[in-house]
Amino acid sequence: MAPHGEGSEEAMVVQDENRKPISSILIVIAMQTEAMPVVNKFQLKEDLDPVFPKGVPWVRYHGIYKDLHINLVWPGKDLTLGVDSVGTISASLVTYAAIQALQPDLIINAGTAGGFKVKGACISDVFLVSDVAFHDRRIPIPVFDLYGVGSRQSFSTPNLLKELNLKAGKLSTGDSLDMSPQDEASIVANEATVKDMEGAAVAYVADLLKVPAIFIKAVTDIVDGDKPTAEEFLQNLSAVTAALEQAVAQIVDFISGKCLSEL
Amino acid sequence: MAPHGEGSEEAMVVQDENRKPISSILIVIAMQTEAMPVVNKFQLKEDLDPVFPKGVPWVRYHGIYKDLHINLVWPGKDLTLGVDSVGTISASLVTYAAIQALQPDLIINAGTAGGFKVKGACISDVFLVSDVAFHDRRIPIPVFDLYGVGSRQSFSTPNLLKELNLKAGKLSTGDSLDMSPQDEASIVANEATVKDMEGAAVAYVADLLKVPAIFIKAVTDIVDGDKPTAEEFLQNLSAVTAALEQAVAQIVDFISGKCLSEL
Numbered sequence: 001m002a003p004h005g006e007g008s009e010e011a012m013v014v015q016d017e018n019r020k021p022i023s024s025i026l027i028v029i030a031m032q033t034e035a036m037p038v039v040n041k042f043q044l045k046e047d048l049d050p051v052f053p054k055g056v057p058w059v060r061y062h063g064i065y066k067d068l069h070i071n072l073v074w075p076g077k078d079l080t081l082g083v084d085s086v087g088t089i090s091a092s093l094v095t096y097a098a099i100q101a102l103q104p105d106l107i108i109n110a111g112t113a114g115g116f117k118v119k120g121a122c123i124s125d126v127f128l129v130s131d132v133a134f135h136d137r138r139i140p141i142p143v144f145d146l147y148g149v150g151s152r153q154s155f156s157t158p159n160l161l162k163e164l165n166l167k168a169g170k171l172s173t174g175d176s177l178d179m180s181p182q183d184e185a186s187i188v189a190n191e192a193t194v195k196d197m198e199g200a201a202v203a204y205v206a207d208l209l210k211v212p213a214i215f216i217k218a219v220t221d222i223v224d225g226d227k228p229t230a231e232e233f234l235q236n237l238s239a240v241t242a243a244l245e246q247a248v249a250q251i252v253d254f255i256s257g258k259c260l261s262e263l
Numbered sequence: 264m265a266p267h268g269e270g271s272e273e274a275m276v277v278q279d280e281n282r283k284p285i286s287s288i289l290i291v292i293a294m295q296t297e298a299m300p301v302v303n304k305f306q307l308k309e310d311l312d313p314v315f316p317k318g319v320p321w322v323r324y325h326g327i328y329k330d331l332h333i334n335l336v337w338p339g340k341d342l343t344l345g346v347d348s349v350g351t352i353s354a355s356l357v358t359y360a361a362i363q364a365l366q367p368d369l370i371i372n373a374g375t376a377g378g379f380k381v382k383g384a385c386i387s388d389v390f391l392v393s394d395v396a397f398h399d400r401r402i403p404i405p406v407f408d409l410y411g412v413g414s415r416q417s418f419s420t421p422n423l424l425k426e427l428n429l430k431a432g433k434l435s436t437g438d439s440l441d442m443s444p445q446d447e448a449s450i451v452a453n454e455a456t457v458k459d460m461e462g463a464a465v466a467y468v469a470d471l472l473k474v475p476a477i478f479i480k481a482v483t484d485i486v487d488g489d490k491p492t493a494e495e496f497l498q499n500l501s502a503v504t505a506a507l508e509q510a511v512a513q514i515v516d517f518i519s520g521k522c523l524s525e526l
Contacts, residue, residue, distance in 0.1 A: 053363065056471055079471075083406045089355045089464055093471075096356055100316065136399055138439040141493050143346045148438070175411070175438075176401040182443040201352055208319055208342075208356075230404050 019259050026104035026211075027072040027248065028095050030111050030198045031084040033237055035061075035074045037245035038110065042070055042252070051101035057085060058094045066256040073098045087175045088134075088201035095205040106155070106260065107213040109202040110248050112240055114179075114229060115219035119169065119193035123222065124240050126247040127193060128166040129154050129215035132200040135186035136174035149190070152203045155212035157263035164250050169193030171215055173200035177230060179223055195223055212260060216251065218244040282522050289367035289474075290335040290511065291358050293374050293461045294347040296500055298324075298337045300508035301373065305333055305515070314364035320348060321357045329519040336361045350438045351397075351464035358468040369418070369523065370476040372465040373511050375503055377442075377492060378482035382432065382456035385482065387503050389510040390456060391429040392417050392478035395463040398449035399437035414453070415466045418475035420526035427513050432456030434478055436463035440493060442486055458486055475523060479514065481507035 029035040038044075044061035052058045057076030064070070075090035077083060095107070115121025130153065137148035161168055172192035174183055179195070187195060194217045206213035220240045221232035255263065292298040301307075307324035315321045320339030327333070338353035340346060358370070378384025393416065400411035424431055435455035437446055442458070450458060457480045469476035483503045484495035518526065 053472060055473060078410050081406055081410050083410050085410075086402070086407070087400060087411070088352055089467060092352045093355055093359055093468070096359065134438070136438060137350060138441050138443075139349070140441055141497065143344055144349070144440075147341050147344050147346050147348075148350070175397070175399055177407075178401050178403055180401075180443055180445040182445070204352060205356070209316065210318060234404065 019261060021067065021257060021259050022105045022255055023067065024069040024071070024102065024104045025252070025255065026098055026102055026107045027070065028091065028098070028107060028109045028202050029072060029074045030086050030091060032074060034111050034241050034244060035072060037241050038248050039072060041245055041249050044070060044072055052097055058097065060098070065252060068252065068256055070252065071098065071102050071104065087197050088173065091198035092201045092205050095202050096209070099205065099209045099211055104211060106255070107202065107206050107211055108216060108248065108251065109199055109213060110216040110244055111196055111198060112220040112233070112237060112244065113171070113194040113196040113217035114221050114223040115194050116192065116224050117222050118224055120167070121169070121193050121219050121222065123219055123236055124243045125167055125219045126243055127169045127217045127219070128157070128161050129171040129194070129199065129217060130168050131170040132203045132215060133172055133190040133192070134174060134200045135172045135183045135190055136176065138182065138186070149186070150200055150204060151190070152200070152207055154203070154214050157214055160251065160254055160263050163254060164247070166247065171196060171199045171217060173198060177233065194219065216244065216247055218247065282524060284330065284520060284522050285368045285518055286330065287332040287334070287365065287367045288515070288518065289361055289365055289370045290333065291354065291361070291370060291372045291465050292335060292337045293349050293354055295337060297374050297504050297507060298335060300504050301511050302335060304508055304512050307333060307335055315360055321360065323361070328515060331515065331519055333515065334361065334365050334367065350460050351436065354461035355464045355468050358465050359472070362468070362472045362474055367474060369518070370465065370469050370474050371479060371511065371514065372462055372476060373479040373507055374459055374461060375483040375500065375507065376434070376457040376459040376480035377484050377486040378457050379455070379487050380485050381487055383430070384432070384456050384485065386485065386499055387506045388430055388482045389506055390432045390480045390482070391420070391424050392434040392457070392462065392480060393431050394433040395466045395478060396435055396453040396455070397437060397463045398435045398446050398453055398458070399439065401445065401449070412449070412453070413463055413467060415463070415470055417466070417477050420477055423514065423517055423526050426517055427510070429510065434459060434462045434480060436461060440496065457482065479507065479510055481510065
């Protein structure tokens with residue numbers, strides 16, 4: 001059905017936006033180890049005139065590649081503990097603040113993830129995510145239950161998927177690196193192939209502020225394998241970030257010169 | 264040890280801030296049912312010139328009571344599902360955006376919570392929270408584990424606690440209304456008397472932006488009792504919000520005319 005009334009003007013604006021070449025992309029990455037290969041690949045420079053409030057640890061790198069303004073943000077190191085500020089809250093906040101400050105045309109959330117071999121994931125596989133949801137927000141009250149799961153589709157990029165020969169799969173997000181039986185049941189219900197700690201939160205904020213978002217996840221550990229997650233994750237982190245960097249570079253190359261509707 | 268060098272100037276500024284009467288408070292509440300009694304009590308008006316970005320569901324009420332500018336924010340209804348935007352992500356975002364826009368002197372996060380009878384909680388008890396932590400962010404890697412727990416002390420208000428005869432207790436926060444065995448183990452480790460879905464997230468943002476925060480939690484359900492949580496929560500929600508409103512009103516009255524160091 002064609003949009004009508006007030007909707008049609010808005011729809012036309014959206015359509016026009018989709019037909020303009022993409023000029024600004026925001027890459028959201030949770031960990032420094034994941035971010036630096038991408039920063040180096042595109043020779044991005046750290047922000048000297050911060051767009052974020054004084055005192056927050058969030059870091060922005062930026063630069064120009066071909067016709068694209070690239071901003072890369074990561075939530076930085078926890079101010080007290082010195083570890084990367086992983087998880088949904090930091091990712092939400094830095095995504096929100098970056099969208100407000102930078103008004104990107106497209107968000108790319110790139111990062112590492114656990115993969116399920118039963119769903120076809122192998123170490124170093126790079127997935128282009130079709131759907132995201134949460135697996136650790138159980139609210140057993142009607143409708144609140146759906147809000148908790150927070151299922152969302154990624155921005156659809158069929159040409160990108162085909163051209164770069166990436167694997168496609170669903171992503172489930174939670175704030176724990178391990179997986180409890182309750183998490184597992186939700187992940188199965190979410191039909192997830194990969195599991196991370198930020199994706200659905202970035203999707204929530206992107207949706208709230210109406211910015212299209214895609215999700216690139218590289219597998220560091222096999223959740224349904226026989227190795228302990230934390231050990232396998234740390235062992236593979238460096239190597240897998242190379243695969244991630246390569247995929248992000250290919251994606252950025254593919255995006256260059258295109259409009260949203262061509263992805 | 265006395266601060267010295269650059270620290271001393273900063274310490275003096277903080278000290279001066281602590282000696283100025285509090286002029287602006289930000290009340291962060293997750294649910295409309297919890298918020299409206301407070302809105303009505305102080306005859307707060309809904310914002311007509313929104314300080315938040317276009318499109319977000321976040322709602323601000325504001326008004327003046329005695330010498331205090333009161334802002335009350337709640338994250339509003341989910342744009343797709345129509346339920347209150349509960350949980351840590353929405354609470355973080357609206358707290359962040361409200362601090363940026365309103366620069367409050369003090370944050371009061373008020374809301375309902377589950378209570379543990381083994382720690383002395385009863386239905387309708389109102390707790391002034393001494394410490395907050397998360398119970399659903401398990402990251403079993405050294406130091407990341409502490410980051411996940413995210414334990415923080417509330418701003419210390421010994422006079423307020425004594426004067427209003429509130430119960431004191433620790434709060435544990437997670438994004439589920441129910442409690443898995445893993446959550447329970449973390450809640451026990453956090454020594455929590457009350458369990459909510461926002462507190463530690465509000466504390467994280469307040470800490471990030473250096474705004475003192477206190478937490479008032481009224482007990483709607485007994486987690487270690489024999490009634491199902493969701494049922495007991497919904498049954499008691501309205502009645503308990505009256506106790507919450509009364510406590511918030513007493514606290515605001517107590518704050519009026521005082522500086523932070525007198526609380």
